[in-house]
Structures are given as C-alpha cells and as structure tokens.
Amino acid sequence: MRVGDMIGILVKAFVVGGLICCVGQTLLMFTRLSSARILVLFVVSGVVLTALGVYKPLVDFAGAGATVPLLGFGYSLASGAISAVQTEGFFGAFTGGIVRTAAGISAAVLFGFLNALIFKPHAKR
Numbered sequence: 001m002r003v004g005d006m007i008g009i010l011v012k013a014f015v016v017g018g019l020i021c022c023v024g025q026t027l028l029m030f031t032r033l034s035s036a037r038i039l040v041l042f043v044v045s046g047v048v049l050t051a052l053g054v055y056k057p058l059v060d061f062a063g064a065g066a067t068v069p070l071l072g073f074g075y076s077l078a079s080g081a082i083s084a085v086q087t088e089g090f091f092g093a094f095t096g097g098i099v100r101t102a103a104g105i106s107a108a109v110l111f112g113f114l115n116a117l118i119f120k121p122h123a124k125r
Contacts, residue, residue, distance in 0.1 A: 013065030020069045039070055046074020076101050
C-alpha cells in the first residue's frame with residue numbers, strides 16, 4: 001500500500017469518527033440528555049441505520065472511523081444478527097449479535113481488569 005493511500009484512509013477515518021463525536025458532544029451541550037441516554041441512542045441508531053442499509057456504505061468508506069464509535073457497536077450487533085438469521089434461521093436473530101461482538105466485549109472486560117490490577121481504582125468525588 002502506498003503512503004498516499006494510507007494517508008487517505010486515515011483522513012477519512014478521522015473525519016467520519018470526528019463528526020460522529022461532534023454529534024455526541026452537541027447532544028451533550030444543547031440537550032438535557034444524559035450521557036447514558038446518548039450512548040443508547042447511538043447504539044440503537046447504529047442498529048437502525050444498518051437495518052436500513054445506510055451504515056454499511058459508511059463503514060466501507062471510513063473503516064475504523066465508522067466502526068469504533070458507538071454507532072459501530074450497533075452496526076456489529078445488527079450485521080451479526082442479520083448474517084446469523086441467513087445461516088441459522090430465526091434463532092440467529094438472538095445469537096448473531098452476541099457472537100459478532102463477543103471478542104470486543106471480552107477485550108474491554110479483560111483490559112479493564114488489567115487496569116484495575118495495575119492502577120489504584122477509586123470513585124470520583
């Protein structure tokens with residue numbers, strides 16, 4: 001891969017991921033929505049946009065810029081469920097999203113645990 005191609009990929013990911021984050025920050029600043037509700041809104045939006053066929057082209061264009069934010073988690077859940085339904089039938093709708101996202105969730109739990117072992121965790125006051 002040429003350096004110019006790599007820079008283009010990085011710029012696209014940065015711009016799309018940054019725009020998604022700007023939407024989240026705007027919601028925090030100008031609405032009364034809590035951060036937890038915005039989290040749910042982003043995940044559900046990722047699922048809905050995937051079901052409508054809108055999010056896959058964005059993932060193809062921006063790569064990690066579209067899959068790393070919370071919208072990408074919703075995309076992973078929905079695309080896992082859709083592909084599992086196609087291969088396993090009705091019950092794939094319940095297992096596909098979990099199977100598709102299990103590695104990422106497991107990594108988050110493992111690294112959170114390792115952080116707790118290395119650093120002294122404490123509650124904010």
